[in-house]
Amino acid sequence: MKCEEVRRHWDLYYDSEGDAELHFQINEHLDNCPGCAEWFHKQGRLEDLLSAKVAAVPGDEQLWEQVLQGAMIEPPAPAGRRFFLLTTLAACAAAIVLGFFAVLPFLTGASSNSESLSALTATWHERLVAGQVDVPCRSESDLAVEDFLRKRVSFPVRCPPRKDAGFAVSGAGTCRLGDQPAAYLVGDVDEAPVTIFILSRDSLPAFPHQQAALQSESVHRCREGEYAMALSVIDRNLVLVVGRTDAHKLARVLSAYGTYPHRPAG
């Protein structure tokens, strides 16, 4: 492909549209043409900034209250006897759960933050690696797994990190982390199993520990048992990469998430 032709397909490439063959040919050209790689990078950067600006409309806290009331869609309101029963049950359940988690570290030796996102994802990763979870989509195609997930989750997901970032995808599925919907991508980094968990950015408040960590750093690295992790908010996603491999390799995979449009290194 010549430069002019490659640049004409920028929209398709940036939007992760078009067929895999087209992406392959463009990637091949970009790997050998620094001028076009730079051009693609700048175009993508401008479009990213533009989209972020367009999406950043000031919120109106009363809007949804008004909308839902007007549409007569109201969450069930506990009242009277039902309220009493429910609150009593909830209090009992909370006491049991609190008691359980109070003694859990002594029983298992696990970290005290056992309900954190890191603990939940480590458990899921372990189950996936052990084959205890049936991965619903088995494919080595970036576009195929992206397409699979887009049809199954209500938040945006993007293509897995490119193979040249070190991640070779092998499948995808959905799960719940705590009470939050999530998608996962399974694959390898240097033959070590690695899982990428993708949530809506709106799920972050459900994980206060990670939310606090990401307020002071853009990429949060941590360990959970024998697993290394890297976590960040990328565009409209909360993305966590977990595996038993070097943390810097996971961070590299994390930084390549959602960058299917080719960007030059540095």
Add this chain to the structure above:
Amino acid sequence: MAKGQPDKAENFLKHLAPLQATLAAFCRRWLRDRNEVADVLQSALATAYRDFHLYAEGTNFRSWIFRYVTYEVLNRNRAAVRRRMGELTREVAAGEPPSLPMDQNVAELLLEEPELVLDRCDDALAGAVHALPDLERSIFLLRSIGDFKYSEIAEILEIPIGTVMGLLSRSRDRLRQQLLDYAKSHGLLPREDRV
């Protein structure tokens, strides 16, 4: 309606919650009269909620609910949208949209340091988005705010995928041109000799 069906309301709201900010932004950017945002969302959600039994659990709720909101916005602007859709469809059917004149040197300056312009052009950008023809605006917003794929946009708007591709590209060109004009007239661009 919702009252007396707590499970249905709870389930609907569970699906809706992560999309609220996106839907509100989408309506605010698309509707010419921002005072209509609450009204449009209310009508669209009332209809979607009525039809919620038709939604298949596990499928793409985002796409499903956007279809209702899009339909409602289109209804609000029916006359104007029909007129413009007709014009644009004819244009697209006739071939590639005519390329817009863009000073490449100035365009390069925008690419070089986009933050210089974008950090100071909130109103200009809002105006530029509103100035897009309705169909272009809807396609651009479904892509940039909704993060939908071309095929999903085509399905939501019931137009050919080729029209989506052509008009999305054109809307991007138009917005960039508007930003360039604004940046030039306000002296926001770096000097050409620096590039």
